[in-house]
Amino acid sequence: MADSTRVTRVGTPRLGSPGAPALVAGAFTVAQLLLVPPGMGLGWDETVYVSQVGDQAPAAFFSAPRARGVSLLVAPIASWSTSTALLRVYLALLAGLGLYLALRSWRGLFPPRVLATAGALFGTLWVTLFYAPQAMPNYWVAVGALICVGCFLRAGGAALWGIGASAALMALMRPTDAVWVTVPLLVLGVCVRRWRALAALLAGLAVGAAQWIVEAYVSYGGLGERLAEGSRIQGGLGLNFAVDDQLRSLVGRTLCRPCTAPMPHPVITLWWYALPLLAALGLVIAIRAGRTRTTLVALACATTAAVPYLFLIEYAAPRFLLPAYALLALPIADALWHQVTAPDGRWRPVAATLVALGLVGHLAVQYVVLDRTAQRTVADREDWARTADRLHHLGVRPPCLLTGHQAIPLAYYTGCSSGAVRGHNANTTEAEILSSARRIPVAALTTADGRPPAYARDWTVHRLDGLRVYVAPAARSGGAT
Numbered sequence: 001m002a003d004s005t006r007v008t009r010v011g012t013p014r015l016g017s018p019g020a021p022a023l024v025a026g027a028f029t030v031a032q033l034l035l036v037p038p039g040m041g042l043g044w045d046e047t048v049y050v051s052q053v054g055d056q057a058p059a060a061f062f063s064a065p066r067a068r069g070v071s072l073l074v075a076p077i078a079s080w081s082t083s084t085a086l087l088r089v090y091l092a093l094l095a096g097l098g099l100y101l102a103l104r105s106w107r108g109l110f111p112p113r114v115l116a117t118a119g120a121l122f123g124t125l126w127v128t129l130f131y132a133p134q135a136m137p138n139y140w141v142a143v144g145a146l147i148c149v150g151c152f153l154r155a156g157g158a159a160l161w162g163i164g165a166s167a168a169l170m171a172l173m174r175p176t177d178a179v180w181v182t183v184p185l186l187v188l189g190v191c192v193r194r195w196r197a198l199a200a201l202l203a204g205l206a207v208g209a210a211q212w213i214v215e216a217y218v219s220y221g222g223l224g225e226r227l228a229e230g231s232r233i234q235g236g237l238g239l240n241f242a243v244d245d246q247l248r249s250l251v252g253r254t255l256c257r258p259c260t261a262p263m264p265h266p267v268i269t270l271w272w273y274a275l276p277l278l279a280a281l282g283l284v285i286a287i288r289a290g291r292t293r294t295t296l297v298a299l300a301c302a303t304t305a306a307v308p309y310l311f312l313i314e315y316a317a318p319r320f321l322l323p324a325y326a327l328l329a330l331p332i333a334d335a336l337w338h339q340v341t342a343p344d345g346r347w348r349p350v351a352a353t354l355v356a357l358g359l360v361g362h363l364a365v366q367y368v369v370l371d372r373t374a375q376r377t378v379a380d381r382e383d384w385a386r387t388a389d390r391l392h393h394l395g396v397r398p399p400c401l402l403t404g405h406q407a408i409p410l411a412y413y414t415g416c417s418s419g420a421v422r423g424h425n426a427n428t429t430e431a432e433i434l435s436s437a438r439r440i441p442v443a444a445l446t447t448a449d450g451r452p453p454a455y456a457r458d459w460t461v462h463r464l465d466g467l468r469v470y471v472a473p474a475a476r477s478g479g480a481t
Contacts, residue, residue, distance in 0.1 A: 020116035021103035028123035029096030032133045035367075036374055038088040041381030043254075046135040047412035050087075054078040057398075058417040060408050061427040064220055064229035067137065067212050069172030074135045088133045095132035098143040099123060102326070105150035105162055109294050110330060117333035122326050124363055126252070126370035127318040137173035138319040142326040144170035145181045148201070149301050149327065152185050153294055155197040163197055164204035171208025176230070178205055180308055181323055184300035233424045235314045242309065245316035247272065252373035257315035268369065271362050275328055282331025285338045295331045302327035387465045388413035394462060394471055396441045403433060404445035404453070405467065416441075421453075430455045437472035444470040 042050060048060045052071040073094075077087045099122075103115045110118070122128055122142075132139045144166040151162035170178035182201060189198030216226035231237040245259035247269050253261065263269070279299055286295035306324035309316070340352040384406075391414050396402070398415035408425060411418035419428040419436075434455055436442050444456040446468045452459070459470040 018107070018112050020112050021119055022100055024116045024119040024123065025096045025100035025103065028099055028119070028129075028132075029092050031123070032092040032095065032129055033089065035129055035370055036088070036092075036133055037378055038085040038092075038133075040088065040374065040378050041084055041385060042135065042409075042412065043377070043381070044406075044409045047409045049135050050074055050078045051412055054082065056082045057412045057415050060412065060418055061420070061425045063233055063424055064226045065176075065233055067172060067174055068215075069140070069169070069174075069208075070135050070137050072172065073140065078135075087135065091135065092133040095139060095143075098140065102143045102146035102150070105147045105154075105159075105166075106330065109150060109153055109291070110334060111337075114330065114333045114337055117336065118329040121333055122329040124366055125325060126366045126373065128322065128325070129366075129370055130254075130373055131319045131322065136319060137177075138322045140173045141170050141177045141181070142322040144173070144178070145301060145305060145323040146326050148182065148204075149185065149298055152188075152194075152197050152201065153297060155194055160196060160200045163200040164207070167201050167204025168208035171205050171212070175205075175209040175212050176227075176308075177305065177323065178208065181301055181305045183304045184297060188297060237308070237312045240312060240314040242311065242313055242316050245314075246310065246318065246321065249316045249318045250369070252369045252376070253316075254319070254373070254377070255315070255317050257317075259316055268365055271365065275325075275332070278332040278335050279328050282333075282335035285335055286331065291334075295334070298327045298330050383465055384409055384413045387467065388415075390464045391443065391469065394443070394469065396443045396469075396471065400441040400443070401433065401436050402443055402445060403428075405447055405450065407445055410445065437474050439474070441474060442472040446470070 047057075048062065048066065049070040051057050051060045052062065052068070053075040074087060074091070077083075077090045081087070099119055103119045106115055128139065128142075147162055147166035148170065151159040151166065155163070167178060167182065170181060182205065185201055186198070188194070189201065213223055216223045220226035220229060242259075244263075245256050248259050248261050248263060249256040250269055250272060251261075251264040253259075279302075283292075283295050283299060286292050302324040305327065306321055309320040336355055340348055340355050342348055387410055391402075391410070396414060396416065400414065400416040401419055402411040402414065402416045403419045403421070407418040407420065410416075418425075419433060420426050421428060421430055421433070430453070433442060444452055444459065446452055448463070448466050448468060450468060452461070452468070452470045456470040456472070459472050462469045462471065
């Protein structure tokens with residue numbers, strides 16, 4: 001802390017002050033609202049989570065890997081409003097608060113300047129800015145991971161409550177991710193006999209995962225069956241090298257499955273290659289500064305959080321690695337500060353200039369990827385909204401049922417239920433679909449060159465927005481225009 005005080009006096013009062021993490025969290029909130037259009041429609045996974053608590057459409061099928069945490073998170077808004085913009089603003093504000101609390105949990109373990117820089121590094125990644133205001137779980141696992149690890153290292157008084165609450169938050173959002181993040185903490189707790197911290201961690205995981213486990217026995221045939229089904233949906237967990245898939249996704253591919261696109265330009269992936277090198281440098285610096293355990297635990301938890309998404313599944317989504325990025329940001333920020341300041345606190349002009357130029361280039365790349373990703377996403381979801389409007393004109397209005405290609409998100413936008421007889425989201429049968437067609441409007445969707453399911457071959461076909469829509473007779477007589 002002595003180093004931090006000297007640097008503060010020579011010209012970094014904001015980054016060296018205790019309030020710096022709050023300024024970073026506030027700027028992060030503003031950046032979300034400015035760079036990610038609040039009116040951007042809900043994505044596929046978002047429609048599943050929001051439909052569980054909202055009135056826009058009937059609840060979509062909830063597959064085995066999903067957890068109810070996101071639905072609880074959005075319920076204060078989605079339970080009474082269908083405004084996507086209002087939901088985005090609410091989530092952006094919560095995300096900023098979450099980042100502040102996460103950085104605050106590390107107070108005393110790193111200097112304020114390191115915490116503020118770590119928050120800025122994490123908060124300016126395109127994937128962080130893009131997903132923080134969305135109804136998705138990964139950002140909140142990252143926040144929970146930061147709080148949990150920081151509180152575990154402090155492990156006294158209020159920190160015990162922080163351990164339990166953050167572990168519960170992670171388990172509510174993604175129970176399996178919570179386990180992967182906390183494996184090093186469980187090992188550490190046993191090895192150094194921190195029984196109170198270990199008890200708080202286990203209690204938090206149990207409370208957060210309780211509903212998911214109970215639901216496993218009620219709806220999926222047991223915990224083992226739910227885990228096995230979740231593995232099947234993810235392509236079967238096993239040794240799979242997905243590092244190259246993650247690299248391909250850095251260009252802004254929100255889901256890389258199958259991941260057959262060419263590698264992005266090296267300028268886009270350079271920061272990703274730098275992560276392990278800077279993290280290793282941060283560990284060396286921590287050893288010299290006497291913070292070995294603090295940095296080593298953060299790195300260990302970042303590693304275990306990343307393992308399943310780099311080596312156990314056969315596809316990639318950049319959001320999967322958000323918890324790892326959040327934890328890596330701390331030792332990387334520490335490494336950067338030690339490069340630009342001498343041991344006595346004086347600036348190193350050459351090093352500071354090089355680091356500043358590198359960070360400016362990094363931010364430029366992140367902004368370009370974010371902007372392109374946001375524009376493409378907005379356009380895709382506007383297409384869904386237009387398709388929903390055209391379905392209404394074909395007589396497919398609530399109460400109604402959609403099946404087939406992209407049925408889940410289009411059903412949400414149309415106000416319909418969604419159904420599938422096979423695949424990851426199978427939740428009905430052909431007989432039930434035909435029975436529904438005698439009572440309510442039903443439509444089967446295929447790609448532009450797709451073939452209809454057997455039960456819909458005699459239904460009237462319409463071409464719209466790159467789809468073929470097969471509308472059941474009941475819908476045609478119910479008000480087509």
